[in-house]
Amino acid sequence: MSTLLRPPALHGFLSLRLLGTATTRTLPVEQPATVTCRGHDPCDPSEAVLLTFEDPQAFKVKSAWELVRALTVFRFCSYPVLVNNCGKLMSVARGLLGRRGFSLFVRPTVYAQFVAGETEGEISTSMEKMSSLGLRPMLAVPIEEDLGESTGFVDRERRYDDNLASMLECVRISHSSAWSPDPMMQLKVTALVSPELCVKLTSLMKKEQYDLDLLVRAMSGEPISFPGLLESENTHFLLGLRRLDQIAQASIDKVRVLVDAEYTYMNPALSLITMAMMKKFNQQSSWIWNTYQCYLKDSRSLLLEAIHLSEEHSFCLGVKLVRGAYMDKERQLANKEGRMDPIHQSWEDTNDSYNGSLDVMLNRISQNPGRYQIIVATHNEESVRHAVTRLGALGLQRDEGSVCFGQLLGMCDHVSLTLAQQGFSVYKSVPYGSVDDTLPYLLRRAQENRTVLQGIRKERDLLRHELKRRIRERVSGGRWREREREGEREREERRERGG
Ligand SMILES: Cc1cc2nc3c(=O)[nH]c(=O)nc-3n(C[C@H](O)[C@H](O)[C@H](O)COP(=O)(O)OP(=O)(O)OC[C@H]3O[C@@H](n4cnc5c(N)ncnc54)[C@H](O)[C@@H]3O)c2cc1C
């Protein structure tokens, strides 16, 4: 048992295929060479488009403890009662156990499954492991704020300046150790500009158009006075834009910064700010990217508008295409305020929307690969397969750089690893930070909708398969040693009889 639970220290440094052979070599019975090469072999191009995502090989690199942990966490995520109340459950647990106790409980389980760690050492270990598997880590500091979460007015700028320091640190870590040939990181605007201001800007934008050039000038330090804002709001906005400018300055030519999309009541402001950053920094290449959430009814028109804007202002457009993570809350809010639901009626509609936007972008890229880039950020195997098929049809190369894929740490590793094995660029979003800072992120992961859970159900089967395989291997290995010893005894007896 102790050997079963031993973390395979060496495994992280071996490629999947190497590992396959390494494992078979430790087997008692010689395996035929074909075993390590079964499934979709990357050396066979005719198999490339099949992408069945069924190879439990993907999990060979996980320690037994990691397998058990993943199984347990996903098991818990499959109970709707637990998932739907996990916010409440967590705050009750935190109240009962206290901060330290709660952290002791969350850290080795949910936190370890979805978050890389807190210290640079922990993050590096996680990134190194990933990069040895051919996956590219994409760091994300999950500092975020929703309405009403900001504390005192006086401390506010200092807090946002602290966040700025964390983001600059993230830029540094992202490009310092060459974990990935073309590093990317994620950024949430609400970590640097207050959500209250973003909401106000969003409502102002319904009445008046904000000029991108005005924001660009403000970013460069001009004391612009924006229409509709109070003086204090204007000051805060200018400071926020300066902070974003600093991050962009630090990352240009080094790290691509992917700005996250959040709630619909502030997304227009976030997009406005992101577009201004694009206008300033994306003249040669997409260093700043924006996110489009396909679960929104107007996601297609938002994307087309962005394409139009990028042509008009001649900047490169980088797009992170996701389905969207805030569905439950968006719907509740729309319901409460008697607004029309901004989210598509059904998952099928969201799926069509994702497919449509994906095709729009891929067509653009095939016409003009230098100006457009996309990260297909989804765990959905159908969407991934669709993207791969379209790439082939449009004659786009896998490693050319204008199309890459993204999944979250701890989710659907079988999708990520299969894609990487096939030679695609795959980024794994790696959030890091303290338990407290990452809690909203963790809650969203637990609430990830049932369709994602279907993907996870398959991951669960693959995990279980791998765990069983290892146990069988141990048991038969034990039997083999038993037989070996018996054989030894017999030989000795024969020798004694003979001698
Ligand atoms: C690299 C990366 C970056 C990300 N960045 C962001 C970001 O900036 N902003 C953000 O919001 N999310 C972001 N996400 C999270 C992403 O939105 C979720 O992981 C994603 O929605 C899960 O969908 P899927 O395509 O993986 O899976 P699927 O299983 O195909 O789809 C599940 C999704 O479909 C939608 N859906 C489910 N049921 C319904 C329904 N009844 N009606 C309508 N729609 C439905 C929901 O969006 C749900 O999350 C990011 C994810 C990755 C991997």
Ligand SMILES: *[C@@H]1O[C@H](CO)[C@@H](O)[C@H](O)[C@H]1NC(C)=O
């Ligand atoms: C989802 O969209 C893809 C195209 O991207 C399509 O092939 C698939 O059939 C759709 N799935 C469902 C269930 O509608």
Ligand SMILES: *[C@@H]1O[C@H](CO)[C@@H](O)[C@H](O)[C@H]1NC(C)=O
């Ligand atoms: C995907 O979207 C495109 C464009 O909207 C459409 O032509 C195509 O039929 C869709 N494909 C699938 C499989 O739904």
Ligand SMILES: *[C@@H]1O[C@H](CO)[C@@H](O)[C@H](O)[C@H]1NC(C)=O
């Ligand atoms: C998934 O979405 C439905 C609404 O479509 C919601 O009721 C449910 O709580 C969500 N989460 C899970 C885990 O099913």
